[in-house]
Amino acid sequence: xxxxxxxxxxxxxxxxxxxxxxxxxxxxxxxxxxxxxxxxxxxxxxxxxxxxxxxxxxxxxxxxxxxxxxxxxxxxxxxxxxxxxxxxxxxxxxxxxxxxxxxxxxxxxxxxxxxxxxxxxxxxxxxxxxxxxxxxxxxxxxxxxxxxxxxxxxxxxxxxxxxxxxxxxxxxxxxxxxxxxxxxxxxxxxxxxxxxxxxxxxxxxxxxxxxxxxxxxxxxxxxxxxxxxxxxxxxxxxxxxxxxxxxxxxxxxxxxxxxxxxxxxxxxxxxxxx
Numbered sequence: 142x143x144x145x146x147x148x149x150x151x152x153x154x155x156x157x158x159x160x161x162x163x164x165x166x167x168x169x170x171x172x173x174x175x176x177x178x179x180x181x182x183x184x185x186x187x188x189x190x191x192x193x194x195x196x197x198x199x200x201x202x203x204x205x206x207x208x209x210x211x212x213x214x215x216x217x218x219x220x221x222x223x224x225x226x227x228x229x230x231x232x233x234x235x236x237x238x239x240x241x242x243x244x245x246x247x248x249x250x251x252x253x254x255x256x257x258x259x260x261x262x263x264x265x266x267x268x269x270x271x272x273x274x275x276x277x278x279x280x281x282x283x284x285x286x287x288x289x290x291x292x293x294x295x296x297x298x299x300x301x302x303x304x305x306x307x308x309x310x311x312x313x314x315x316x317x318x319x320x321x322x323x324x325x326x327x328x329x330x331x332x333x334x335x336x337x338x339x340x341x342x343x344x345x346x347x348x349x350x351x352x353x354x355x356x357x358x359x360x361x362x363x364x365x366x367x368x369x370x371x372x373x374x375x376x377x378x379x380x381x382x383x384x385x386x387x388x389x390x391x392x393x394x395x396x397x398x399x400x401x402x403x404x405x406x407x408x409x410x411x412x413x414x415x
Contacts, residue, residue: 156185158185158186159259161184161185161186162186162258162259162264165184165186165254165258166244166254166258168235169235169239169242170235170239171231171242171252171253171254171268171343172254172266172267172268172343172345172347173231173232173235173268173343173345174235176345176346176347177235180348181348182348182349183347183348183349183352183353186263186264187263187264187265187266187352187353188263188349188352188353189263189352189353189354190262190263193263194351194352216302216305216306216308216309217392219298219301219302219305220302220369220392222298222302223298223299223302223369224369224371226287226298226299227270227341227343228343228371229287230252230270230285230287230341231268231270231341231343231345233285233287238252238285239252241270241285244256249272249273249277249279249283250270250271250272250273250279250283250284250285251270251271252268252269252270252271252285253268253269253271254267254268254269255267256269261357263353263357264353265353265354265355265356265357266344266345266347266353266354266355267342267343267344267355267356268342268343268345269340269341269342269343270285270340270341270343271338271339271340271341272284272299272303272338272339272340272341273336273338274303274307274336274337274338274339275303275307275335275336275337276335276336279300279303281297281299281300284297284299284300299339302339303337303339306337306339306367307334307337309367309394310334310337310365310367311329311334313365313367313396314328314329314333314334314364314365315328315329317365317398317402321406328364328402331405333364333365333401333402334364342355342356344373344375355375360399360400361397361399361400362399362400362401363399363400363401364399364401364402365396365397365398365399365402366396366397366399367394367395367396367397368394368395368396368397369394369395370387370389370395371389372389372391373389374386374387374388374389376388376389376395
């Protein structure tokens with residue numbers, strides 16, 4: 142993969158950003174491919190601009206609440222298997238997972254690095270397997286084989302995780318409806334739970350970690366996000382006292398209230414940057 146590893150200090154005066162972006166994108170190898178190639182310097186398009194570096198912006202920020210195992214007991218049986226399946230996919234050989242690499246908007250299962258690669262100020266050090274699970278049914282055979290089954294399981298791990306998360310989402314929408322003083326079925330009647338997707342993010346170790354991010358400042362463009370962390374952590378949430386770490390807790394999920402709920406209930410819900 143012919144992607145230059147120039148940091149700010151060693152940047153070439155003839156740097157061609159678009160050419161490097163295309164080279165990276167067309168390799169279909171993602172940031173994992175850069176790691177495997179043995180680079181020691183970040184490609185320049187991953188480097189945060191000086192004004193962001195000076196501000197010390199954290200890597201990711203999310204709003205959190207707690208979910209109890211009693212709300213969706215079947216979900217807790219597949220958490221570790223789901224993380225293992227996601228990790229195994231991202232660590233497949235490039236020629237295998239490259240078959241799923243795509244920027245087609247309507248593709249239901251795709252692997253990509255940075256959805257906004259050609260539009261963002263700088264790229265995030267992250268690869269993503271994106272699966273649209275509803276409202277139209279996704280057939281298990283459309284998933285990569287590594288995500289379709291784990292030898293010790295009698296069910297398809299990704300499909301079961303999707304089903305259980307959807308159940309939990311409906312419970313959460315009911316609780317949110319009641320908290321807003323509404324009928325428990327109000328948000329679900331608005332089709333808030335009608336469709337959902339699963340994003341399997343992968344953040345490999347990176348050279349010059351102080352110069353780039355895994356996830357930049359953002360809010361979620363949806364109704365609700367249910368986040369499963371691995372043991373590495375790195376998540377942060379904004380508060381009145383600044384940025385606060387959200388350490389991973391085994392068996393726990395992070396629940397983010399998204400932008401779309403704020404559109405409907407802006408006077409009742411506070412949406413923070415993450």
